Amino acid sequence: MAEHILVWVANGFDPEDPHRTDEFSRRCLDLALAAYARLKRVRGNSVRFPIINSVVRDRSGRIPLRDILWDEAVRVGVDPADMEFTIETTGSPTDGLAIAKLAKAHPGAAVKVFATTKETAEFFSVMYRAVALRAENHRLDFAIAWPSYSRADLKSRAMYRAMRLVTQAASLSRPMFLLWYHTLNFAYRRRLKGFTGTVRAR
Known part of the structure; x- marks a missing residue:
């Protein structure tokens, strides 16, 4: 039996309607859903579709992103039996930690992450592996x-390119990376009081 873990990493809330994700996130979900449906058709496959347990809230401070992510995944056809919440997250460092913990718990699984843009994907590729190695002692x-x-x-593309370069440099040593990791997590705590997303449309 082949085991698969598909992780949808959304951008955030729709600026006009906090009861759904933004357009970047929905496009990303469509891509993840296509992979999910394809893998589910193969007999013997075990397909997990964990939901990032993002505790960031919309601008009103009332709606947690995790609830919107769960509802949207179910609405497009993901079986709730294949879903579970990860550990709580507030941004890319803790998203990476959540994915690393999932991978460690399912060592034989093929993990695939779905990002919203090329730049976020390149950043996540560096950040998630660095978090796994430096915080979990795991090669993800x-x-x-x-x-x-x-x-x-x-602006969004430049920001993620800069974040990738800083993360690459910081990941060269454990103390330096953990300082960067905790700095970002401290900064992302403000998202608990109000957040929309980090990627903006052209």
């Missing part, structure tokens, strides 16, 4: 995909 192997037609604005 995963594939990553993103919708080819999703393009962010220049």
Whole structure:
């Protein structure tokens, strides 16, 4: 039996309607859903579709992102029996920790992450592996995909490229990376009081 873990990493809330995710996230979910449906058709496959347990809230401070992610995945056809919440997260460092813990708990599983854009995918590839290695002492192997037609604005692309470069440099040593990890987590605590997303449309 082949075991698969598919992880949808959403961008955030729709700026006009906090009861759904934004367009980047929905496109990413469509891609993840296509992979999920394809794998489910193969007899003997075990397919997990964990939901990032994001505790960040919309701008009103009332709606947690995790609830929107769960509801949208179910609405498009993911079987709740294949879903589970990860550990709580607030951003990419803790998302990476959640994925690393899942991978460690299912060592034979093929992990695939679905990101919203090319730049976020490149950043996640570095951040998630660094978190796994430096925080969990685990070498995380995963594939990553993103919708080819999703393009962010220049500011979003530049931000994620810069974040990737800083993370690459920080990951060279455990103390330096853990300082970067905790710095980001401290900064992301403000998302508990109000958040929309980090990727913006052109």
